[in-house]
Amino acid sequence: MRVIKSWRTMQREALQWRREAVRIGFVPTMGYLHDGHMSLVRRARKLVGSAGKVVVSIYVNPTQFGPTEDLARYPRDLARDNKLCRAEGVDLVFLPNDQEMYPGKSEGRFSTFVVEENLSQGMEGAARPTHFRGVTTVVAKLFNIVQADVAVFGQKDFQQAAVVRQMVSDLNFPTRIVVAPTTREADGLALSSRNKYLSPAERQQAVALWQTIQLARKTVSRTSVPAVNLKRTLAQFLATFPLANPDYVEIFDPATLQPVRVARRGDHLALAVRFGKTRLIDNGRL
Numbered sequence: 001m002r003v004i005k006s007w008r009t010m011q012r013e014a015l016q017w018r019r020e021a022v023r024i025g026f027v028p029t030m031g032y033l034h035d036g037h038m039s040l041v042r043r044a045r046k047l048v049g050s051a052g053k054v055v056v057s058i059y060v061n062p063t064q065f066g067p068t069e070d071l072a073r074y075p076r077d078l079a080r081d082n083k084l085c086r087a088e089g090v091d092l093v094f095l096p097n098d099q100e101m102y103p104g105k106s107e108g109r110f111s112t113f114v115v116e117e118n119l120s121q122g123m124e125g126a127a128r129p130t131h132f133r134g135v136t137t138v139v140a141k142l143f144n145i146v147q148a149d150v151a152v153f154g155q156k157d158f159q160q161a162a163v164v165r166q167m168v169s170d171l172n173f174p175t176r177i178v179v180a181p182t183t184r185e186a187d188g189l190a191l192s193s194r195n196k197y198l199s200p201a202e203r204q205q206a207v208a209l210w211q212t213i214q215l216a217r218k219t220v221s222r223t224s225v226p227a228v229n230l231k232r233t234l235a236q237f238l239a240t241f242p243l244a245n246p247d248y249v250e251i252f253d254p255a256t257l258q259p260v261r262v263a264r265r266g267d268h269l270a271l272a273v274r275f276g277k278t279r280l281i282d283n284g285r286l
């Protein structure tokens with residue numbers, strides 16, 4: 001397994017693969033890898049085959065963090081990440097630093113950003129105003145560097161996948177986007193690098209997100225319900241977890257991400273909940 005830190009070297013390698021008609025599968029991550037990430041790697045391998053190349057990028061992208069967010073304390077363990085990638089048969093880890101990705105940013109010499117203006121407005125976009133601008137910018141850069149035929153994203157970040165798909169379509173990227181299901185712990189908690197922040201008591205109550213999705217599913221399984229009523233029921237349920245501070249619970253059309261007035265099967269639910277300083281998100285189809 002190769003590790004490349006320079007974007008120019010990475011791009012040269014990728015362009016060479018393309019000339020040789022080698023298929024490139026790409027999994028962008030912020031590292032501190034877990035089995036959710038590795039499930040995307042396995043999906044990428046299936047998509048490109050044994051003759052293809054699987055590239056994982058590990059980069060904690062500063063432009064997608066707000067000024068009061070957890071950029072500085074975001075967990076990192078490169079040695080472990082490398083081991084996991086090697087064990088999974090990853091061909092190449094792209095590991096740039098901030099100087100590689102945003103040269104001269106603090107002096108204003110990096111000045112081009114990619115902004116999606118519709119799907120990125122609500123939910124995570126409302127709670128984290130500059131988040132998706134950072135995501136679309138770094139993903140566009142990574143796509144230009146890695147030259148992937150196919151990139152795999154997790155449904156765990158449902159809105160992110162939708163925004164990236166829209167960007168790829170609007171800006172004519174040749175990369176196909178595949179979205180893979182969320183990997184969960186036995187009790188339903190979605191795997192996340194941020195779960196590491198949780199105290200044992202918070203970890204126990206973090207199952208609230210999954211149980212809220214399950215409760216919503218059960219509620220609309222036989223009948224449609226006004227969204228305000230369903231949201232009230234879910235808020236009351238979340239209130240039974242004393243350590244959980246809900247940020248939002250939204251019920252929306254999965255194609256447009258627009259909130260629905262009446263919730264029914266096939267709609268989508270997404271929520272963000274804080275436990276102390278830790279903010280977790282999850283989502284699921286109703």
Ligand code: AMP
Nearest residue numbers: 029030031036153154156157182183191
């Ligand atoms: P991150 O490192 O958190 O930026 O995530 C990198 C990629 O892994 C994104 O496409 C995420 O949606 C995906 N991902 C994160 N957690 C999970 C999970 N539990 N199951 C599946 N994919 C995930």
